[in-house]
Amino acid sequence: MSGPRDILTVIRAALAPHGLFLRGVVHFDEGDGPELKKGGCAAGVVLLGNAGGSLWPAFSAWRANNPDAADPLDTWSKLLIRPLAESIGAQAFFPSDPPWQPFQQWAMRAEGLRASPLGILIHPAYGLWHGYRAALAFAEPLPQVPAISGAHPCDTCLEKPCLTTCPVGAVSAARFDIAACRRHLATGQAGCLASGCLARTACPVGVDYRYPAAQLRFHMAALGL
Ligand code: B12
Ligand code: SF4
Ligand code: SF4
Known part of the structure; x- marks a missing residue:
């Protein structure tokens, strides 16, 4: 059985070929995380997303074979991330699915980012060119992943x-x-x-x-x- 740190390794390895990254981890106080289908609240979420155009080669190759897919980026993300979530005992949340989960608040906590005047969070390296594709929620506490340190650009x-x-x-x-x-x-x-x-x-x-x-x-x- 995988330990918690192994879970982060499994997630990173599963997503890398598709241009998606583990962006950060949020730890919740008891009862503060999103509600889980199996009952109780999440102890933590792992944020997944893109940096720059990282997802574009894999996504556009998939789209070329699925030209009629509705909401293609969301559909592609779900096809990739739902089976991963199931295999590691997590529940996946997606940014465009109602009720909207507070992805930006989570990203501020996980990565130490702040909002730009445009509303988009700015990253010291990626600037405004990044986004979130999903959050994997776990009932069990997750390992610490360091947030970015540095000035707000x-x-x-x-x-x-x-x-x-x-x-x-x-x-x-x-x-x-x-x-x-x-x-x-x-x-x-x-x-x-x-x-x-x-x-x-x-x-x-x-x-x-x-x-x-x-x-x-x-x-x-x-x-x-
Ligand atoms: C609704 C929505 C919009 C609405 C904004 C309505 C509004 N005033 O909130 C519209 C359609 C305008 C929009 C536009 C864009 N959005 Co938008 N949007 C969302 C969505 C689905 C829900 C926001 C929400 O209410 N969340 C629920 C609350 C409880 O969560 P929260 O973390 O507290 O929400 C914060 C945001 O609402 C933010 N906020 C408030 N007003 C606005 C306005 C804008 C434009 C943005 C980006 C954020 C923002 O402040 C809140 C407090 O931190 C989120 C995904 C998500 N689940 O959060 C994406 C999201 C915020 N959007 C995102 C992006 C990238 C965009 C666009 C750049 C997309 C594009 N096609 O170009 C544009 C911005 C265009 C521009 N010129 O700047 C990203 C931001 C990533 C990042 N780096 O921060 C998100 C996280 C989606 C994702 N998959 O990554 N968006
Ligand atoms: S760094 Fe300057 S231009 Fe870029 S989002 Fe912040 S205020 Fe705007
Ligand atoms: S896409 Fe950006 S610059 Fe163009 S009209 Fe909309 S907010 Fe203004």
């Missing part, structure tokens, strides 16, 4: 170009105006739909992790729906 970014680049002013420190953004995307003429959110792209952190053009188009099409 936005604190030392004096010009904050992410707040001044949106062509329709949809982005402000107070809120993200999704209706204004979608109206703009619906015109189809702007750079955003074709080459990604200009506000996100304006950030100078993590430029080497910027998503490949096809992935940017895929996410923008989903946001514009």
Whole structure:
């Protein structure tokens, strides 16, 4: 039987070929974790996600063979992660499934990240170019995984170009105006739909992790729906 540290090794090994990573581990006080189907609350969750375009080669190869799949990125993630969860006695939660689990709060606790003015969490290395694909919840306590240490990049970014680049002013420190953004995307003429959110792209952190053009188009099409 695998010990807790072995479980993290098993998870890392199972996901690496698909461009997904173990992003961090959250430890809950008794009763604070998400409720489990088998009863009780989780003692911890393991966050899984992508850094930069890491998932794109595996995902796009799968998609080429499954062109009609609905919600393709969620479907692909579930096909990979549900069997893994079952094999190691975990329950999988997915970020887009209602009721929404607090993935960003979990990521702040697990990885020591903070929010950018865009609402997206910023990572010191990956910048705004990362995301979460699932959380594996366990009834038993999990091993410690160190959080990232270091300064919050936005604190030392004096010009904050992410707040001044949106062509329709949809982005402000107070809120993200999704209706204004979608109206703009619906015109189809702007750079955003074709080459990604200009506000996100304006950030100078993590430029080497910027998503490949096809992935940017895929996410923008989903946001514009
Ligand atoms: C609903 C939602 C949206 C809504 C926002 C509505 C709103 N005001 O909350 C819309 C459709 C606008 C949206 C857009 C995007 N989203 Co979104 N979204 C979510 C979702 C599914 C639920 C958020 C929620 O309410 N959670 C429940 C609460 C209890 O959890 P929480 O951790 O406390 O929630 C935090 C967020 O709500 C955050 N927040 C509040 N307002 C906004 C607004 C935006 C734009 C974002 C990103 C976060 C955010 O503050 C909360 C406190 O920390 C999450 C996944 C998830 N389960 O959290 C993804 C999520 C937050 N989104 C994500 C992303 C990447 C985006 C987009 C960049 C996607 C894209 N296609 O480009 C855009 C942002 C565009 C931009 N210009 O910045 C990522 C963020 C990853 C990261 N690095 O932090 C998440 C975690 C999904 C994932 N799979 O990784 N999103
Ligand atoms: S442009 Fe500056 S303030 Fe905006 S997300 Fe990037 S580092 Fe943070
Ligand atoms: S996608 Fe374009 S319109 Fe929407 S918030 Fe980003 S810069 Fe603004």
